Amino acid sequence: MNFEKLIVEIGENYVAEVTLNRPDNLNTFDSIMAAELYDALFALDAEKRVRVILLKGAGKAFCAGIDVNELAGKTAMEYRDWIERMERPLVAISQMKKPVIAQLQGVAAANGMGLAAAADLVIAAENAKMGLTAINVGLNCVGPVIPVARCVGRKKALELLYYGNLISAKEALALGLINKIVPKDELETEARRWAEELAQKSPLALQIAKRAFYHAEDMNYEKQFAYMNEAFARLCATADAKEGVQAFFEKRKPVWQEK
DSSP states (O other): OOOSSEEEEEOSTTEEEEEEOOGGGTTOBOHHHHHHHHHHHHHHHTOTTOSEEEEEESTTOSBOOBOGGGOSSOOHHHHHHHHHHHHHHHHHHHHOSSOEEEEEOSEEETHHHHHHHHSSEEEEETTOEEEOGGGGGTOOOTTTHHHHHHHHOHHHHHHHHHHOOOEEHHHHHHHTSOSEEEOGGGHHHHHHHHHHHHHTSOHHHHHHHHHHHHHHTTSOHHHHHHHHHHHHHHHHTSHHHHHHHHHHHHTSOOOOOOO
16 A cells, blocks of 8 residues: 555554654644545455554654644635544544554644544553643644543543643553553554454454444443344354354364454
8 A cells, every 4th residue: 555644564463554654744634644544544444464453653753633734724614624634534443343553652642642542542652642732822622532532531631622731641541541551662562562462353353342332332321232232142143253162162272264
C-alpha cells in the first residue's frame, strides 16, 4: 500500500503497522493524511493477512492534533466538511472488525488524543502526554472529547475539554485512557509483542467481541445482555470455537480457520 503521508506495512504474525508520517509537523492531521488514514484502516480491515493493526506516529510525537495551516478561509459549511474529514478515522476504528492498538510516544494532543482514545487499546511510553489542547488557541475539542469521555467519564472529560492541560502517561493510565506504560526505549518492542500476542487469539472471537461491544455500548442494560448473548451464540456455532475447545482438551495450540 502506497500513501503520501502514511507508512503502511503488513508484517509477520498477522500484524500490520500504520505510521502517521508527518514528523516535521508532529504528525498533525491535514486533509490528505486524514483521508489516507481512513482508507488504510478499512483496507487493512479487509486484508486476510492482518488480524491486528498497530497505529503509531513517526518521530517524537504520536499526533499533535490538526494542522491549523488549513484553518483559514472557509465558509461554515466548508468548516463542517473539513472537521468531519479529520474525525472520520476516529469513527472508523469503532466500525472495523479488527482490533486497533495505538502505540503512543511523546504528545497526543487534540485530535491526536481523540485518535488514541478511539483506538481499542493503547500502549504508551513513560514520557507520553495527552491533552485536549485546542481551547488554548480559542478553539475546542468537542469531537475528540467523545471517545475521551467514553474512557474517563463526564466530569474528567469536561475538565480536559475546558482547561486544555496535558496529562502524564501515569495519570492517563489511572483514568483508563491507556492500558499499559513501558520504558521509552522499549516501546517499539513491547508494542509489537503485545500486538502479536493478540493476533494469536481466535480472529473470529476477537472480531465478534469487538463488534458486539461497540454495538451494545449505547443500549440499555437488559438489551445489552440480549445482544451479547446472541453474539456469543453465533460464535459458538463457528468452526473456530469448536477448534479452540478441542485444542484446549487436547493440550495443543489451536489452528484457526476463521470460519
